[in-house]
Amino acid sequence: MNLILLLVVVVAAGAVLSVQAAINGRLGQTVGVLRSSLVTFGIGALVTALLIFFFEPAHAVSLLDVPKWQLTGALFGVVYMIVMVGAVPVVGTAVATVAVITGQLAMGMLIDNFGWLGNPAIELSGSRIVAMVCLALALVFMYRSNTRSE
Amino acid sequence: MQASSVEGVAQARPKRNILKLLLLPLVILAGMGLSMEAGLLGPLGEQVGHLWATLSIFGVGSALLFLLLFFSGARKGPALSELPRWQLIGGFLGPIYVVVLTLATPHIGIAMTMIAILSGQVGKSVLIDHFGWFGTARKRVNSERWIALALIVVALVLIARG
Numbered sequence: 424m425n426l427i428l429l430l431v432v433v434v435a436a437g438a439v440l441s442v443q444a445a446i447n448g449r450l451g452q453t454v455g456v457l458r459s460s461l462v463t464f465g466i467g468a469l470v471t472a473l474l475i476f477f478f479e480p481a482h483a484v485s486l487l488d489v490p491k492w493q494l495t496g497a498l499f500g501v502v503y504m505i506v507m508v509g510a511v512p513v514v515g516t517a518v519a520t521v522a523v524i525t526g527q528l529a530m531g532m533l534i535d536n537f538g539w540l541g542n543p544a545i546e547l548s549g550s551r552i553v554a555m556v557c558l559a560l561a562l563v564f565m566y567r568s569n570t571r572s573e
Numbered sequence: 574m575q576a577s578s579v580e581g582v583a584q585a586r587p588k589r590n591i592l593k594l595l596l597l598p599l600v601i602l603a604g605m606g607l608s609m610e611a612g613l614l615g616p617l618g619e620q621v622g623h624l625w626a627t628l629s630i631f632g633v634g635s636a637l638l639f640l641l642l643f644f645s646g647a648r649k650g651p652a653l654s655e656l657p658r659w660q661l662i663g664g665f666l667g668p669i670y671v672v673v674l675t676l677a678t679p680h681i682g683i684a685m686t687m688i689a690i691l692s693g694q695v696g697k698s699v700l701i702d703h704f705g706w707f708g709t710a711r712k713r714v715n716s717e718r719w720i721a722l723a724l725i726v727v728a729l730v731l732i733a734r735g
Contacts, residue, residue: 439670453650530604530612551685
């Protein structure tokens, strides 16, 4: 796929994600994080299953054939959620957000650089580092703008 | 499927205690877990198909959450059936995000995918405020937010150039 088009799609997915986070945040406040997440995951599974029935072409390999460790992705998501529920009231949203993004990017760089988990190895280049610095600065400016408007 | 959100970057009023220092490495580890999840998804999607990989996340996640809820006892708060319907549509948006993750990570890598996702979150909040999209009140976007947006565009250009 064309790289620029792909990038536009990923950025749009980020925007969609924050809409989803806003809706789920509201839901979580009234019914609790576990229940609101179960709704999200349950409906997500149903929608994905419907899409598979009607649109997914056949594949030679099925989910049952791959090594079991490849199926553990959801565990990390659920653990993340539980950690955040416990930690955010103590450390505060801002610190938690920075810590999560730091962990996310550090691990992302490690996996990319060494090609862990069967990913293609992408060496850490100057432009990738600068991209990360730009994001970090952008978050600093967002933070300052948010604190000032309060 | 969860991901960090930059929305709440500033509504913080942290308590100062030792627990905070102990929790911080745990939160960083949780963030690393998000990249692990994305790192597992990409290769899985290439093998079994992007939608099947997405189903593995939502299927396993639903099962785990159901068990957690089931064994964690009674909950207070209203039943889900009493809530306004629109609050339940988050479930339709989640799969979009996961499918895009499986599509993108093999091509641009996990770190850059995460940057692009975060850019989308920052960009969305700046543009919604500026143009008053989705029925929100139109607010003047201050210069700091425009600088943030500009920095993000630079980051995305750098990723696109490889």
